[in-house]
Each structure stands twice: as C-alpha cells, then as structure tokens.
Amino acid sequence: MxxxxxxxxxxxxxxxxxxxxxxxxxxxxxxxxxxxxxxDGTSAEVINDHDLRKLKELEKENKILKSTIEESAQKLSYEKNVEIDQMLSKLAAEETEIALASKLENQRLDEIRNTLRGYEKEAIKIIEQATNQLEIVEALKSAYSKKFGKAEVDKITKQVTEQKICTNCSGDGGIRGGCPVCHGSGWVSDLTNILVYKAKLFSQNSE
Incomplete structure (x- = not known):
C-alpha cells in the first residue's frame, strides 16, 4: 500500500x-x-498463507519425486541383481564344463597311462622271453657242439607290426580326437624288423 x-x-x-x-x-x-x-497486517497474513500453501505443495512434490527415485533405484537394483545372477550362472556353467572337460581329459590320460603300462609289461615279458631263448640257444649250441660238432646260428630278419605312440599328437589324439595321423586313437602301426635265429648243426666227421 x-x-x-x-x-x-x-x-x-x-x-x-x-x-x-x-x-x-x-x-x-x-x-x-x-x-x-x-x-499492512492483512496483506502479510495473505502472503504467509500463500507461502504456506506453496511449501506444502513443494513438500508433496518432493515426496513424489523421492518415491519415484526410490522406485527407480529399486528397479535398477533388481535389474542389476538379475544381470549379476545371470553372469554368475554363466560362469558356474562354464566352470562346470571346464571341470567336466578336465575330468574327461584326465580319464583319457589315465587310459593312455594304463595302456602304456600294459605295453611296457608286454615289452618286458618279450625281452625276458628273448633272453631266455638266447640262453637256451647258447646252451643247445654248446651241447650239440660237444657231441656232434660245430653249430651255426643264422640270423633271419623278419618284419612285424608294432603299435607306437603317435608323434603328431604325442598320444593324446589331438583336439577332440581330430589327429589326422592316428585318427584320435593316439597310436599308429609301424613295421619293425626283428631278428629270428635258425640253427645249423655240423657233425665232427664232416670237418
């Protein structure tokens, strides 16, 4: 005024x-x-009432805004948790797959080791048999020489097929058994020359 x-x-x-x-x-x-x-006092009271209404309206708007922000935060948190859960599930599945693959690989390695042990035992047995045969041959040769005369033993070369570890994949069959040389078996056939002994006896009168 x-x-x-x-x-x-x-x-x-x-x-x-x-x-x-x-x-x-x-x-x-x-x-x-x-x-x-x-x-004047009347105008002041009107202004105060107006300000009070404004404050109440602002307070209401703030509550709505706060509620909206909280809902958005909860939604974002839920979506983030779902994303994290999916990621953890994927990692767990990959870990299980890796563990299974590792288990299968270990089983395959165990099979290869057992096979190698079997071949090793077989080779030792063959060596022992060959050693015994040589001892027998030498004993027979000595006995026949004393009684009948000289004896000779001819060496004859003979080819046999042996199973050997594939050098291309080192015996593991390659990735998913795809070795082109052994076709995933880890073994290859190889021709090997061995010596076969044949005895010839000569009487003492023939000298």
Missing amino acids: VKIFSSFKDASVFSRSLAIKNITQQIKRRGNTWEVSYT
Missing part, C-alpha cells in the same frame, strides 16, 4: 508509526510529494 504526504515530516512520522507496529515501510520522494510504501 502507498500513502502520499506533502511534507517529509508528516511522511516520517507515519513511517515511524508503522515501524513501531513491525510493519515494513519505505519512504520515497516523487516530485513535491513524499510516498510511504508499506504492507
């Missing part, structure tokens, strides 16, 4: 009276007059 006075003195007195009542006021000069701008 504005009140106009012809003198500064009157305007000043009115302004002080408003100040005593805690009413905001301001003096301005306009030409030959003085204006006192002020807000």
Whole structure:
C-alpha cells in the first residue's frame, strides 16, 4: 500500500508509526510529494498463507519425486541383481564344463597311462622271453657242439607290426580326437624288423 504526504515530516512520522507496529515501510520522494510504501497486517497474513500453501505443495512434490527415485533405484537394483545372477550362472556353467572337460581329459590320460603300462609289461615279458631263448640257444649250441660238432646260428630278419605312440599328437589324439595321423586313437602301426635265429648243426666227421 502507498500513502502520499506533502511534507517529509508528516511522511516520517507515519513511517515511524508503522515501524513501531513491525510493519515494513519505505519512504520515497516523487516530485513535491513524499510516498510511504508499506504492507499492512492483512496483506502479510495473505502472503504467509500463500507461502504456506506453496511449501506444502513443494513438500508433496518432493515426496513424489523421492518415491519415484526410490522406485527407480529399486528397479535398477533388481535389474542389476538379475544381470549379476545371470553372469554368475554363466560362469558356474562354464566352470562346470571346464571341470567336466578336465575330468574327461584326465580319464583319457589315465587310459593312455594304463595302456602304456600294459605295453611296457608286454615289452618286458618279450625281452625276458628273448633272453631266455638266447640262453637256451647258447646252451643247445654248446651241447650239440660237444657231441656232434660245430653249430651255426643264422640270423633271419623278419618284419612285424608294432603299435607306437603317435608323434603328431604325442598320444593324446589331438583336439577332440581330430589327429589326422592316428585318427584320435593316439597310436599308429609301424613295421619293425626283428631278428629270428635258425640253427645249423655240423657233425665232427664232416670237418
């Protein structure tokens, strides 16, 4: 509100009276007059009620905004948890697959080791038999020489087929058993020359 006075003195007195009542006021000069701008109690109450409504509206908007943010955060958290669960499930499946592949590979290696042990035992047996046969041959040769005369033993070369570890895949059959040399078996056939002994006896009279 504005009140106009012809003198500064009157305007000043009115302004002080408003100040005593805690009413905001301001003096301005306009030409030959003085204006006192002020807000009366009724206007102040209206402004306060208006501000209160605004505050309540802002509070309501803040609650809605807060609720929206919380819902969005929960949704994002849920989606993130689902994504993490899917990732963990995938890793667990891959770990299981790797463990299974490792188990199968270990089983295959065990089979190869057992096969090698079998061939080793067989080779030792053959060597022992050959050694015994040589001892028998030498004993017979000595006995026949003493009784009948000289004896000779001819060496005859004979080819036999042996199973050997595939050098292309080192015996593991290659990736998924795809070795082109052994076709995934880990073994290859090889022709080997061995010596076969044949004895010839000569009587003492023939010398």
